[in-house]
Amino acid sequence: MLRPDDARRGRSTVHATRAMVATSQPLATVRALEVLKEGGSAVDAAICANAVLGVVEPTGCGIGGDLMALVHEPTGKAPVGYNGSGRSPRGLEREHFVDRGLAAIPARGGLSVSVPGCVDGWFALHERFGELPFRRLLEPAIEAARDGFALSPIIAAEWERGLAALSEYRAFVDQFTLGGDAPRAGEVMRRTGLADVLERIADEGRAAFYGEIDAPSDLATRIERAVAAEGGVLSAQDLARHAGEWVEPLAVRYRDAEVFELPGNTQGPAAALMLAICERFDVGSMPRGGVDRTHLFVEAKKRAFAARARMIGDPTHHTSKGLDGSAMLDPAFVDEQVAAIDLARAGTELAAGGPRVARGDTVTLSVADERGQLVSLIQSNFRGFGSGVAPSGLGFVLQNRGELFDLSDDAGANGYAPGKRPFHTIIPGLARRDERPWLAFGVMGGDTQPQGHLQVLSNLLDGSAEQVLDLQDAGDAPRVVHDGAVHPTGAAVAGADGLGEVLLEEGFAEEVATALEARGHRVRVGVPSLSGWFGGYQAVARRSARDSAIAVYSGGSDGRKDGCAAGS
Secondary structure, eight states, X not given: OBOGGGSOOSOOOEEESSOEEEESSHHHXXXXXXXXXXXXXXXXXXXXXXXXXXXXXXXXXXXXXXXEEEEEOXXXXXXXXXXXXXXXXXXXXXXXXXXXXXXXXXXXXXXXXXXXXXXXXXXXXXXXXXXXXXHHHHHHHHXXXXXXXXXXXXXXXXXXXXXXXXXXXXXXXXXXXXXXXXXXXXXXXXOHHHHHHHHHHHHHOTHHXXXXXXBOXXXXXXHHHHHHHTTOOOOHHHHHTXXXXXXXXXXXXXXXXXXXXXXXXXXXXXXXHHHHHHXXXXXXXXXXXXXXXXXXXXXXXHHHHHHHHHHBSOTTSGGGTTOBSGGGGOHHHHHHHHHTOOTTSOOOSSOOBSOOOTTOEEEEEEEEOTTXXXXXXXXXXXXXXXXXXXXXXXXXXXXXXXXXSBOSTTOOTTBOXXXXXXXBOOOOEEEEETTEEEEEEEEESTTHHHHHHHHHHHHHHSSXXXXXOOHHHHHHSOOEEEEOOOOTTOOOBOOTTOOOEEXXXXXXXXXXXXXXXXXXXXXXXXEOGGGXXXXXXXXXXXXXXXXXXXXXXXXXXXXXXXXXXXXX
């Protein structure tokens, strides 16, 4: 059970009648809401918020990273998904790693860099759903980068941790510090190099960043040189060839909601499978934060992550053609996973270990506009500040998504190949009720994300009307994270017993940990909320008022982050 004094963390759900934004930094929320007030779409506001977050929260996102999104129009049509992940360099063969005796791709440096898909994603989303001129959407980010912004506390702490891991990268230190030191909370940080780049993207369009095959942009050429200087081979032609992809989301029923997740190469199918498994159990009868519900969530996670390692790759690449994870929702396969779960005992047949990605650094944001369009957008550098490769003078750092490829001899779905998209952790979330858009949500944080999706939706949907939580409390409630799984990199198993570790956030009662241990789990209780394990949630919801056709919008913003929800 949860301790009564930890049931709430101080924020209230925000309600409004026209529109709603939830992000992890207040400036991004405010600027996105301004876009909505000017007649912009939810997609316009999401792009604006993401651009601002790339300035004020570069610990988690930026134009050197990738982007994923789900968009639901206010019609009966199903939502659409956008996969903005980039591919590995076409000139980088697996033998390059083997010849250097590397069993895994290094987390930092040029070899971990894949093509950044964020900017392309902005333009693809805007072309299909935008209402305001694209330049208008980047103006707040340009202003914040050029004139400066005051650092918020949680981001400041993450900035300091990130800098400590990347002090050897001179160009990074020059552009992301104040005189060699991490900026502190309340200090003003200016990012003029990034302002210049955003100005060019606003004025010249997508080609300013990616160039063309026969006409590389100078930005792409400078990116190529920066990667080469750190041992990588990403080329300007790799950037010019990049294109994101519109995809059909996977759908899974959970209680009275239809939940949508992106297919592979993301871990969306793992989230969907966890929901499909738990749909077969009477979770509402299990006390929230109690041993039964917590045990079930951990066991569902183990099953889903084992399937994740085998059944998700880049479905467009010949080395993993068709492995989009949709087979994980086959009813017979779900039946097998349900039957394998023992509600009285921790499963041990699944390998634990591999490098921890539960603390992957990312931003997620959710927006609803006056028409009822819902957007869940998630964007990331992967690990804090990504690869550490920051092209001199450009003001952003390149992602290290390539780290998640499997280099082993018997690599499966996620085996490394040139021109291939790596397994991707970031997943937006959407849900609808009665064929109408209801909820846009996300929970950032590496392996935490599918686990967070399940727990948030369970908090909103499992139990009677008096038992379920509102939008803010659903995200603030203490979470459980299971650390240890069959890992998509094919990494060596750590721990022969296959248990991994159950991390209980502060707020769980001691007796829950004791009861879980009695069922065979290895448990750590009282893990601090700001330890980085439990992610960050942002959500908006839309419903009709009881006595009229007026829509009511709600917003929730995770107390583990600096941000807020705001509406109009």
